[in-house]
Structures are given as structure tokens and as C-alpha cells.
Amino acid sequence: MSRLFGSVRARATLAATLVVAVALVAAGAAVLLSLRSNLLGEAGTQAERSARDVATELAVGTPYADLSLDVDDRPVQVVDEDGTLVAASDDLERITGTGVETVEPRPAASPDGTGDAGDTDDADDDDDAGEPLEAGEIGERTTVSDGSATIDGDTEDYRFAAVPVKTEDRGRLTVYAGAPLSAEHGAVNTALTVMLIGFPVLLAVVGWVTWLVTRRALRPVEGIRREMAAITASEDLARRVPVPGTHDEVARLASTTNETLAALQTSVERQRRFVADASHELRSPIASLRTQLEVAAAHPELLDLDGAVEDTVRLQHLAADLLLLARLDAGERPADARVDLAALAREEAGGRAGVSVREDAGAAGGVTVAGSRGQLGRVLANLLDNAQRHARSAVEVSVRRDGDLAVVGVADDGEGVPEADRERIFERFVRLDAARSRDDGGAGLGLAIARDVAVRHGGTLTVHDARAGGALFELRLPAA
Structure with a gap:
């Protein structure tokens, strides 16, 4: 009953x-x-x-x-x-x-x-x-x-x-x-x-x-x-629920359910690819470090201490990147602190060879945004690392105000990014130069982390052609 x-x-x-x-x-x-x-x-x-x-x-x-x-x-x-x-x-x-x-x-x-x-x-x-x-x-x-x-x-x-x-x-x-x-x-x-x-x-x-x-x-x-x-x-997320042809609330419920299933499938597939790629990326430095340690155990005189340290540092950076991505995927909200982007750009550019910082006249007093100083500093560091990796001789950082937006541009004089690949480079574990070694090219997480942080702060990160012929990465955030 x-x-x-x-x-x-x-x-x-x-x-x-x-x-x-x-x-x-x-x-x-x-x-x-x-x-x-x-x-x-x-x-x-x-x-x-x-x-x-x-x-x-x-x-x-x-x-x-x-x-x-x-x-x-x-x-x-x-x-x-x-x-x-x-x-x-x-x-x-x-x-x-x-x-x-x-x-x-x-x-x-x-x-x-x-x-x-x-x-x-x-x-x-x-x-x-x-x-x-x-x-x-x-x-x-x-x-x-x-x-x-x-x-x-x-x-x-x-x-x-x-x-x-x-x-x-x-x-x-x-x-x-x-x-x-x-x-x-x-x-x-x-x-x-x-x-x-x-x-x-x-x-x-x-x-x-x-x-x-x-x-x-x-x-x-x-x-x-x-x-x-x-x-x-x-557990087959590729399946979809039937959508009736009545065009009423039930039909809209079915359509929304299918959209949710599609988003869930995309998220699960992305997560699986992420785990697979992370495992693949971790395998190389771990295998290299193990080999060096095994050789050193048998023949101490052959120990490549610098290589072991380099592999350990690479593992540390990769683990930090994976941890940050996991926190971003979990929906961690950024801190609501005031960050001066011009000062942050000068701080991140300091000590880097061939990197200059240019502030527009309107930004002389500083361009301030609300967010996490640590995460925004990570964005600028990743963009500068990427620009230095591809630049021929110089990298320029510009900070300006565009209406209600704060804009930070990182331009290099390298070969630039093909238009067809300008969105793909922000995917995780993506490296356009297949011939580049892992040691030189990184794990392919820097730009993905930079865009995720930008989105979490209510902004955008895009790539265009620079005036010098290379790539121009523009970070746009709501000004505080």
C-alpha cells in the first residue's frame, strides 16, 4: 500500500x-x-x-x-x-x-x-x-x-x-x-x-x-x-535516455539529462586521459632515477648525481602541477586578496635573461585584481617559461588597463603558434613540437594550468600573433 x-x-x-x-x-x-x-x-x-x-x-x-x-x-x-x-x-x-x-x-x-x-x-x-x-x-x-x-x-x-x-x-x-x-x-x-x-x-x-x-x-x-x-x-556513459517528441517538461528533462550525461562522459574521459598521461609522464623520470640509482649501487663511481637531482626536481615540479590541477578540478575558490599585476610581473620577470616589463601610462599607479597572488604568480611564471622556451632572443611582458579589465600580455619573438593549434595548446599534456625532448619541453601542463587559473579568477587566457612575429599570450582579468 x-x-x-x-x-x-x-x-x-x-x-x-x-x-x-x-x-x-x-x-x-x-x-x-x-x-x-x-x-x-x-x-x-x-x-x-x-x-x-x-x-x-x-x-x-x-x-x-x-x-x-x-x-x-x-x-x-x-x-x-x-x-x-x-x-x-x-x-x-x-x-x-x-x-x-x-x-x-x-x-x-x-x-x-x-x-x-x-x-x-x-x-x-x-x-x-x-x-x-x-x-x-x-x-x-x-x-x-x-x-x-x-x-x-x-x-x-x-x-x-x-x-x-x-x-x-x-x-x-x-x-x-x-x-x-x-x-x-x-x-x-x-x-x-x-x-x-x-x-x-x-x-x-x-x-x-x-x-x-x-x-x-x-x-x-x-x-x-x-x-x-x-x-x-x-557504467556506459555513452548511452543516452530517450527524448519524447512532446516538447514539454518531460522532454526538457530528458534533454537536460542527456546534456548532463554528455558532460559527465567528457569529464570522466578527461579524467581518465589525465590519469593515463600523468602515469606516462611520471614513468620516465622515475625509470631514469631508478636506473641511475641501480647503477650507482653497483658502480658508485658511475653515479650521475646531477642527472639524479634533475630527475628529482622534475618529479617535484610535475607532482606540484598535478596537485594544483587536482585542486582546480575540485573547484577550489581562489583567495580574495588584492594583487598588483604590474608589481607581480616585475617580480616574476626579475632575474630572467632577455625579459622586459612594459607598463602603459594608464597603469603607472598599478593594475589591481582580486584573487590568489600565488596562483596568478604561477600563471605568469608558466607563461614566461613557455615564452623563453620558444623565443629567439627577447620576451616582453606588458601590463595595461582595458576598460574594466586588467590585461597582461606575454610576447616572444619566436615562431608563434599556428592558428589551428591555438586552442589545443591549452589541453593537458599537449606539446606541439613532437621532436622536442621531454627535458626541454616539459610535461605540457603549464599552459593548461594557466588557463584553468584564469578561468577560476573569472578571466580568460588566449594566444595571438605578436608584433615581433612570435606568440602573444593575453591574460584578461576583472579589475578590482
Whole structure:
């Protein structure tokens, strides 16, 4: 059960069904209340109409015996101001809701049935009981109440309307007339029965349709999940998840997943190449150093101490480069210190033969950036090492300001870099001169480290043609 309701499809179906159920209950209750209110209002209108018809007859002096009390077999009572029943419908056996439960009239009438002919001129005494009325006038206010009545053995619920009337010879009378509520009860019960039967069916249809639509909508997601599980099990990052042709959120999810897989594949392949190349680069100095040590162990007089030291230094530099690249790949954030690039350039160029530093007039006060002084110094050192390695005679370092950017250029007068290789030289373990020895050419990590550091500092490192005909490496960083 927990697994069933743990699925998106089940939760969506349940939520949709509950929302529709609440809406149906609210709408059904509103319909029933409105229907009952309208039918009760109509019954009240009918009862008032019947009561006013009888009140009109009383107002013109119609005797009790001649009143139209049995129209449509509806209960009618005429009560005097003392609460005595003076006229009632024939066959009325029981009544409630009017305040007068007697059904046998006891009129205080004269023998001719015209009512008490006593003195009724004192209208003020009669008017104290309710709405002031003149003789022969019917009251405007109607009192409505609910009750029941039994007529000729049939008992029903009624809505009663009470209408006051003032007569000349019989004083103030009240006419109670009822209209049956059977139509209201029948309509409400029918509507309730239809709702009780129809609502569950409608909810079942809503749930079934939501289940089908959700399953169809989530089918591509299940395909993506299965493919991702297969990729995880097989560790084959070359595989891709299926992209549905719906151009919706699921399709965009699949496309993003494939982009993530592609980036992950590139990263893993790059990491594998890096490990392989690092192992290859470490093998040569280690093998050379081991050979020298083995020879020295057997023949101490043949020990090449300078070569051993050189191989050890090369191993130290390579290990430092690999450690820095590992930290950069791990996302290490550079320090947020203020670095004067002009001062840093003079410091790195000091002691290097054939290297000059040129500062533009706008940079006389120093060009400052935010970052790690150590890492930026490593960038300049790598660029200078590369320039000296390829220069014929001179290397020039320039520092200038270009808008919001600080620009450091390192130019040599060598052969330059072919345009087709200007991006490849920034890859790790890449050396364009295949004939160059490893000792002279390095491991091919200097420019890769320089670009990675530049990117980590929010800048760029590119190569162009220098004015002297060699290569010009430009480091552009946001100025502080």
C-alpha cells in the first residue's frame, strides 16, 4: 500500500479525485439548498395566496359557513383574536404549526352564523395584538411557519401562511392556510438520490481518467528512469535516455539529462586521459632515477648525481602541477586578496635573461585584481617559461588597463603558434613540437594550468600573433 501511494501517479489520481469530490459535495449542497429554498418559497406563496383569498371573503362579510375552505384539499383555519378556532377545512383531522391545534370550530357566532354582533368600535383595543388594521382591511404582513396536517386520513407536511384581517362585525381574525411540501420533499429527495448515485460514478470516472492520463504523461519518465538505471549498472556513459517528441517538461528533462550525461562522459574521459598521461609522464623520470640509482649501487663511481637531482626536481615540479590541477578540478575558490599585476610581473620577470616589463601610462599607479597572488604568480611564471622556451632572443611582458579589465600580455619573438593549434595548446599534456625532448619541453601542463587559473579568477587566457612575429599570450582579468 505504501508503495502504491508512493508513486506520483497514485498521488495525482488521489488528489484529483479528492478535489473533484470536495467540489461536487459543495456544488451538490448548494444545489440542494437553492432547490429547497425556491420550493419552500413557492409553497409559501401558494399558502399566502390561499390565505388571502379566504381573508378577502371575510373582509366582505362572508359567513363562516360559506367560506371557500376546501379548495385543493388544503388545510385552512380561521382563528379569532382570542385564539379560538371559528372555521376550518372539512375533513381536517389534525394540524400542527399554526399555534392552534384544534380542528373543530367553536365560533362565538349568532344563530345565523354571521358572528358576534357586539360592539367592535374600539379599534385601538383590537390593534394592540398586531398590525393596525381598519375594518374590512387585510394585513400586509404575512407570517410563515412549517407544520403538518392530516386531511381525510392523509398526513403531509405543509407550509402555513398567516394573514390577519379586520372585519366590521367579527373583529380581528387570522387566516391560516397551508400549501403541501410534498413537491419540495420529492424534488429534494430525487436530486439527493441522483447525487448519491451519480457522484460516486463521476468520481470513479475522474479517478480512472486521471490514472490513465497520468500514466501516459509519466511513461517517458519511467523510460528515463529505466535507462538511467541501465547506465548506472553498465557504467556506459555513452548511452543516452530517450527524448519524447512532446516538447514539454518531460522532454526538457530528458534533454537536460542527456546534456548532463554528455558532460559527465567528457569529464570522466578527461579524467581518465589525465590519469593515463600523468602515469606516462611520471614513468620516465622515475625509470631514469631508478636506473641511475641501480647503477650507482653497483658502480658508485658511475653515479650521475646531477642527472639524479634533475630527475628529482622534475618529479617535484610535475607532482606540484598535478596537485594544483587536482585542486582546480575540485573547484577550489581562489583567495580574495588584492594583487598588483604590474608589481607581480616585475617580480616574476626579475632575474630572467632577455625579459622586459612594459607598463602603459594608464597603469603607472598599478593594475589591481582580486584573487590568489600565488596562483596568478604561477600563471605568469608558466607563461614566461613557455615564452623563453620558444623565443629567439627577447620576451616582453606588458601590463595595461582595458576598460574594466586588467590585461597582461606575454610576447616572444619566436615562431608563434599556428592558428589551428591555438586552442589545443591549452589541453593537458599537449606539446606541439613532437621532436622536442621531454627535458626541454616539459610535461605540457603549464599552459593548461594557466588557463584553468584564469578561468577560476573569472578571466580568460588566449594566444595571438605578436608584433615581433612570435606568440602573444593575453591574460584578461576583472579589475578590482
